[in-house]
Amino acid sequence: xxxxxxxxxxxxxxxxxxxxxxxxxxxxxxxxxxxxxxxxxxxxxxxxxxxxxxxxxxxxxxxxxxxxxxxxxxxxxxxxxxxxxxxxxxxxxxxxxxxxxxxxxxxxxxxxxxxxxxxxxxxxxxxxxxxxxxxxxxxxxxxxxxxxxxxxxxxxxxxxxxxxxxxxxxxxxxxxxxxxx
Amino acid sequence: xxxxxxxxxxxxxxxxxxxxxxxxxxxxxxxxxxxxxxxxxxxxxxxxxxxxxxxxxxxxxxxxxxxxxxxxxxxxxxxxxxxxxxxxxxxxxxxxxxxxxxxxxxxxxxxxxxxxxxxxxxxxxxxxxxxxxxxxxxxxxxxxxxxxxxxxxxxxxxxxxxxxxxxxxxxxxxxxxxxxxxxxxxxxxxxxxxxxxxxxxxxxxxxxxxxxxxxxxxxxxxxxxxxxxxxxxxxxxxxxxxxxxxxxxxxxxxxxxxxxxxxxxxxxxxxxxxxxxxxxxxxxxxxxxxxxxxxxxxxxxxxxxxxxxxxxxxxxxxxxxxxxxxxxxxxxxxxxxxxxxxxxxxxxx
Numbered sequence: 465x466x467x468x469x470x471x472x473x474x475x476x477x478x479x480x481x482x483x484x485x486x487x488x489x490x491x492x493x494x495x496x497x498x499x500x501x502x503x504x505x506x507x508x509x510x511x512x513x514x515x516x517x518x519x520x521x522x523x524x525x526x527x528x529x530x531x532x533x534x535x536x537x538x539x540x541x542x543x544x545x546x547x548x549x550x551x552x553x554x555x556x557x558x559x560x561x562x563x564x565x566x567x568x569x570x571x572x573x574x575x576x577x578x579x580x581x582x583x584x585x586x587x588x589x590x591x592x593x594x595x596x597x598x599x600x601x602x603x604x605x606x607x608x609x610x611x612x613x614x615x616x617x618x619x620x621x622x623x624x625x626x627x628x629x630x631x632x633x634x635x636x637x638x639x640x641x642x643x644x645x
Numbered sequence: 646x647x648x649x650x651x652x653x654x655x656x657x658x659x660x661x662x663x664x665x666x667x668x669x670x671x672x673x674x675x676x677x678x679x680x681x682x683x684x685x686x687x688x689x690x691x692x693x694x695x696x697x698x699x700x701x702x703x704x705x706x707x708x709x710x711x712x713x714x715x716x717x718x719x720x721x722x723x724x725x726x727x728x729x730x731x732x733x734x735x736x737x738x739x740x741x742x743x744x745x746x747x748x749x750x751x752x753x754x755x756x757x758x759x760x761x762x763x764x765x766x767x768x769x770x771x772x773x774x775x776x777x778x779x780x781x782x783x784x785x786x787x788x789x790x791x792x793x794x795x796x797x798x799x800x801x802x803x804x805x806x807x808x809x810x811x812x813x814x815x816x817x818x819x820x821x822x823x824x825x826x827x828x829x830x831x832x833x834x835x836x837x838x839x840x841x842x843x844x845x846x847x848x849x850x851x852x853x854x855x856x857x858x859x860x861x862x863x864x865x866x867x868x869x870x871x872x873x874x875x876x877x878x879x880x881x882x883x884x885x886x887x888x889x890x891x892x893x894x895x896x897x898x899x900x901x902x903x904x905x906x907x908x909x910x911x912x913x914x915x916x917x918x919x920x921x922x923x924x925x926x927x928x929x930x931x932x933x934x935x936x937x938x939x940x941x942x943x944x945x946x947x948x949x950x951x952x953x954x955x956x957x958x959x960x961x962x963x964x965x966x967x968x969x970x971x972x973x974x975x976x977x978x979x980x981x982x983x984x985x986x987x988x989x990x991x992x993x994x
Contacts, residue, residue, distance in 0.1 A: 538684050552688035554799035554807040571812055572872035577805030579816045579875030582798050607802045
């Protein structure tokens with residue numbers, strides 16, 4: 465087989481690329497491979513590895529083909545994110561949310577957080593102390609429930625997830641009422 | 646502190662103090678944080694980056710730990726000075742490239758450094774001598790609490806701290822330990838160790854230079870995942886694993902001393918003699934030889950040097966340090982001569 469690039473020498477390097485389930489093959493000689501070497505190496509940067517991980521699987525992809533979601537805050541599209549392997553701003557996490565569960569699972573093995581959060585700054589009104597501590601307890605509780613919900617979804621324990629979701633809703637509506645009072 | 650004083654001082658993490666410091670050179674904790682409401686660095690314009698520089702400057706300088714810290718605007722540094730900071734592990738390689746709106750704060754003892762506008766708005770680092778990840782974490786939380794008084798960090802209840810790269814999301818924490826493992830390498834157990842560590846979600850890399858597999862048998866071991874595990878758990882896990890590796894390294898050294906004494910003493914003495922005699926020496930050869938001498942100190946074969954002096958030498962023989970010491974820019978071959986001169990001088994003292 466002759467080299468696909470120079471069409472002169474025997475092809476000894478065989479590359480297979482799979483893009484959107486389409487397989488393309490490239491057969492080239494060693495010399496042309498060396499010339500292309502620098503370029504080819506570029507293809508394996510962290511951004512590229514991440515972008516291959518960040519492909520939205522079919523079941524979570526938006527229906528009606530390939531709609532390119534955009535982050536409303538910074539304008540980064542999901543394709544930009546895939547190309548660069550970096551988010552544009554903190555709100556991108558919400559915008560690309562559905563694709564992130566499988567992505568985080570691939571990178572971290574799980575898709576939920578653990579550990580500490582930022583300290584919530586205390587409010588300097590002594591009279592409010594009781595209420596503040598109550599609402600921060602609720603917030604902590606909510607945080608835990610949400611983490612459990614993410615876990616439940618991950619292991620596909622949907623009944624448990626439904627229970628947790630209802631608890632979160634109840635707690636959130638109560639919290640809003642309490643805030644209004 | 647002044648920039649030009651750096652060269653005359655020894656970084657705290659090289660002092661050879663702290664638990665297991667004959668094998669564990671240093672412990673390092675890094676946190677990635679972003680400020681709420683501002684685009685991440687790579688996706689933002691100059692005005693936003695300047696804003697990050699200004700508000701972080703205010704917050705960092707008001708932290709009690711960072712009082713007397715050195716504030717460096719990267720764009721005002723020569724390539725040589727940037728390289729000096731890389732060699733001292735105070736900034737990343739990335740931070741030295743395209744210095745627009747990039748700054749760094751360095752605490753007086755060089756234990757803490759905070760890079761502004763690296764990949765994330767803030768990259769906080771605490772680095773100390775020996776196996777002291779817990780202590781480093783304590784310092785880190787103190788500083789973070791100080792910063793939180795002035796800055797609000799991007800955080801979600803679901804994902805944790807929000808970072809530019811999804812590999813850091815969650816805790817944004819990378820804990821790493823730099824280890825000297827000649828015993829494990831000489832007894833051919835290193836590949837098994839690397840395989841085992843990768844199964845535990847830990848990464849192993851060579852410590853010196855870039856791309857060089859593991860010059861001088863210095864390795865850096867760090868956590869890979871930042872989600873699903875809390876900060877203390879990550880640190881605790883790494884500490885346990887490192888203790889285990891330390892005992893393996895000690896076991897290997899005992900074996901070498903008991904069973905391969907002649908071979909190992911020959912290697913160490915030749916390494917020392919070469920360092921003493923050389924008039925031209927490259928940095929990679931130096932690192933390999935210093936590694937053997939360092940093992941010699943551990944085994945009690947080399948008596949007129951201690952770990953502190955050796956660690957210091959490992960720092961000084963690097964290209965930017967050599968040139969700063971010489972006070973002029975040197976070509977690669979001039980450096981090899983200067984390096985040999987410096988080593989001869991330090992070994993005879």
